[in-house]
Amino acid sequence: xxxxxxxxxxxxxxxxxxxxxxxxxxxxxxxxxxxxxxxxxxxxxxxxxxxxxxxxxxxxxxxxxxxxxxxxxxxxxxxxxxxxxxxxxxxxxxxxxxxxxxxxxxxxxxxxxxxxxxxxxxxxxxxxxxxxxxxxxxxxxxxxxxxxxxxxxxxxxxxxxxxxxxxxxxxxxxxxxxxxxxxxxxxxxxxxxxxxxxxxxxxxxxxxxxxxxxxxxxxxxxxxxxxxxxxxxxxxxxxxxxxxxxxxxxxxxxxxxxxxxxxxxxxxxxxxxxxxxxxxxxxxxxxxxxxxxxxxxxxxxxxxxxxxxxxxxxxxxxxxxx
Numbered sequence: 306x307x308x309x310x311x312x313x314x315x316x317x318x319x320x321x322x323x324x325x326x327x328x329x330x331x332x333x334x335x336x337x338x339x340x341x342x343x344x345x346x347x348x349x350x351x352x353x354x355x356x357x358x359x360x361x362x363x364x365x366x367x368x369x370x371x372x373x374x375x376x377x378x379x380x381x382x383x384x385x386x387x388x389x390x391x392x393x394x395x396x397x398x399x400x401x402x403x404x405x406x407x408x409x410x411x412x413x414x415x416x417x418x419x420x421x422x423x424x425x426x427x428x429x430x431x432x433x434x435x436x437x438x439x440x441x442x443x444x445x446x447x448x449x450x451x452x453x454x455x456x457x458x459x460x461x462x463x464x465x466x467x468x469x470x471x472x473x474x475x476x477x478x479x480x481x482x483x484x485x486x487x488x489x490x491x492x493x494x495x496x497x498x499x500x501x502x503x504x505x506x507x508x509x510x511x512x513x514x515x516x517x518x519x520x521x522x523x524x525x526x527x528x529x530x531x532x533x534x535x536x537x538x539x540x541x542x543x544x545x546x547x548x549x550x551x552x553x554x555x556x557x558x559x560x561x562x563x564x565x566x567x568x569x570x571x572x573x574x575x576x577x578x579x580x581x582x583x584x585x586x587x588x589x590x591x592x593x594x595x596x597x598x599x600x601x602x603x604x605x606x607x608x609x610x611x612x613x614x615x616x617x618x619x620x621x622x623x624x625x626x627x
Contacts, residue, residue, distance in 0.1 A: 518573015
């Protein structure tokens with residue numbers, strides 16, 4: 306089988322949670338593979354990330370260049386074509402950046418591309434069997450992809466359990482001299498930080514998150530009463546923000562905030578991949594939904610089939626009596 310590579314995203318000198326998830330995914334492709342991580346960037350923060358990632362990967366390729374200070378997919382595609390073998394299997398997180406990087410990279414490498422993979426069933430000869438989700442997670446699709454000539458596989462963040470073993474003891478190889486031409490038509494201008502409202506949901510250990518199941522703006526008070534009883538903060542999915550029932554700073558998801566709570570209560574939330582993409586750190590997820598087929602139940606640690614308008618007040622009362 307071809308060599309497996311994992312592209313590692315990072316910020317502020319810290320690797321994204323997906324770095325450990327890619328290890329798990331790689332082992333599902335080939336349990337015996339010595340997976341190589343690729344870390345790109347500029348400056349001292351790059352060294353910190355590369356050294357940390359080496360605990361989980363057999364080998365880390367580090368590329369330091371001023372043009373890589375900001376993760377520009379156009380630039381990084383050029384770089385990866387220069388340093389990867391033609392038949393490489395490349396794992397990339399299916400986040401905003403990964404969705405920009407992956408398809409074009411597969412074209413440059415003339416290899417197979419598979420997007421938004423949520424599970425890997427294994428390899429049969431040169432065929433990789435994976436699972437994707439359609440219709441906001443309501444349908445699972447079993448896909449067979451020919452990876453005999455290489456592949457770029459985008460993996461949904463949070464879909465694979467992180468490999469916490471950190472026992473690889475890998476080496477770091479500096480390939481900065483092999484960058485080649487990294488000029489690009491698209492240039493980075495600036496980072497505009499998201500507005501923080503009256504409450505910063507990214508700092509909370511416990512979130513009570515509401516979705517369409519709350520039905521009416523006035524009913525958000527039910528969730529707030531539960532949050533008060535638990536010492537938690539109320540967050541939400543995108544439909545609540547679109548309805549202007551809560552401010553944007555309360556939204557969890559790929560187009561909202563990324564949160565890392567210890568406990569996440571999903572109340573009346575279906576669990577689309579856009580929403581789940583904003584939940585990091587493997588929290589304990591409690592899902593409450595009257596639709597037993599809601600995708601959120603597939604990732605929840607505890608699932609409760611109930612109408613949140615009836616269940617939440619009862620839960621609040623029970624907690625207050627403790």
